[in-house]
Amino acid sequence: MREAAYFGAATSFIWSCAPFLVSLVTFAVYVLVDEKNVLDAKTAFVSLSLFNLLRFPLSMLPMMISNLVQVGVSVKRVNKFMNSEELDPDAVTHNSNEKDPIVIENGSFTWDKEETTLKNINLRIKPKSLVAVVGVVGSGKSSLVSALMGEMEKISGRVNVNGEVAYVPQTAWIQNNTLQDNILFGKTMHRKNYLQVVEACALKQDFDMLPGGDQTEIGEKGINLSGGQKQRVSLARAVYCDADIYYLDDPLSAVDSHVGKHIFDNVIGPKGLLHNKTRVFITHGITHLHEVDLIITLKDGEVSEMGTYQELLDNKGAFAEFLSQHLQEVGKEELEELDEEVKKQLLEVSPEKLSRQLSTASDRSNSISSKHNGGSQKSLDDLIKKSNKAKDKLIEEERAETGGVKLDVYKHYLGAIGPSSSLPLSC
Structure with missing residues (x-):
């Protein structure tokens, strides 16, 4: 924390002194390089004017470079996303002739092509059954559900799901x-x-x-x-x-x-x-x-x-x-x-x-x-409020004004800044 404060103070000091130091070094080099070079008012004035013109573009240069780097990273990410392959809409079939509602045969699935997440999955889930999926963290439990919903890339096998x-x-x-x-x-x-x-x-x-x-x-x-x-x-x-x-x-x-x-x-x-x-x-x-x-x-x-x-x-x-x-x-x-x-x-x-x-x-x-x-004083039906009952809004919907700025806005503004400040503005 202390080092960061010292570094920030030094940076601010150098940035404030930069125009003076640039002028000093430039004029010193100009005079010392050749004895014929004379630093008169005309040369100094033109040089200082040029330095002032260059000051703003040069101050924006680091910010521009930083923004270009960020834009480059963002463009690469967007490009990768936009050019990604679409998931196969037929990865999960819905064959009503299948008697079991969920079937996976020799299924292998992946989130990316570098590594297979689920391998050689074979299962049949009977209608109206309760099936528990267990395993340690990272074993692929949530990925199995994603595969059943068609959200993973299917490498091989067959997946069939019947029903809503x-x-x-x-x-x-x-x-x-x-x-x-x-x-x-x-x-x-x-x-x-x-x-x-x-x-x-x-x-x-x-x-x-x-x-x-x-x-x-x-x-x-x-x-x-x-x-x-x-x-x-x-x-x-x-x-x-x-x-x-x-x-x-x-x-x-x-x-x-x-x-x-x-x-x-x-x-x-x-x-x-x-x-x-x-x-x-x-x-x-x-x-x-x-x-x-x-x-x-x-x-x-x-x-x-x-x-x-x-x-x-x-x-x-x-x-x-x-x-x-x-x-x-x-x-x-x-x-x-x-x-x-x-x-x-x-x-x-x-x-x-x-x-x-x-x-x-x-x-x-x-x-x-x-x-x-049981044991509650109120019945559940009493706890369910009627839909037509007035209810407090937690988040109010924003209302955007249209047209020109109304006179009331100016009156409110002048009233907020006080009479002493609003009098010169009204003149």
Whole structure:
């Protein structure tokens, strides 16, 4: 910090003295080079005038060079983007004759041509099944969903998806609109379904706390919502659209453990709102894995193991390794959510690590999700504000004036600067 201050002071001093130093050096060289050179008033005046004319262009030269470098970098980036190859629109086919809604055969995918991200992917997902995709960070879980949506370049293989798709990303996308409009997302309001989705996605208490209920306006990028609230709104939007296939990219990562249990039980799980939908559920947790129909374990961009929870535990392969690593990082609350039978199974996989973690955790006797299901003084229907009720605007829409500057603007300006200053201006 001190060195930067000294450097800035020296630079400012040199810049201020530069005109004087240039003139001094020029005149000194002119006189000393040849005895016949005489520095008279005419020569000095013309030279100083020339130096003053050159001063502004020379001061702008460094800025111009810097801008040219920035323009060059920007042009290269834009050129690379504009000349990029288009994704193949037929990378994902929609053959209705295929009995399984999601099929990948010998699929290899990449984000760039230098390295293959997903290799030799083979999977078939049955209708109305809940499939969990697990693996360490960077194993390719989110990339698998992107490949299913046709957002990755397909190197080889076949991908077929049948049905309308809803996607819940890791980072929720929120509009600058009311909570209700963010959930409906242009769909027609069906009040019964809407209330059911709000309850299942654990948004009831949030509506109670917010001043306008579901008519509360959300700022740009959901600035006045927490990460968990944004994630639940994003999930509610997907659930309300009533699609055939759901890609859920770690939707429980931003919520507390008891809220995550409520959402899984009432939305994602076997008895949730989406029980009759095909669900691809990416997760870093282990709490709900024993309730899914199929588990896909990814490792280094490949399907390492695939099977039911019990089958993968018995194999003691990549899935057991994932569980063992996860137990080192798992928190107390997540352990408390595990069923006794699951704890016994995990003890067989990694007895030392689980015993160490369980020593600080106690079993819960009551279902935590009941906190969301009852006990509230207000009914959910009361918390949903009527659409025609006047609501406060968080962000007002800007209004641009047209035509000439009105006289009121000048009056306001003169009044703001005061009588003593406005009198000379009016003369």
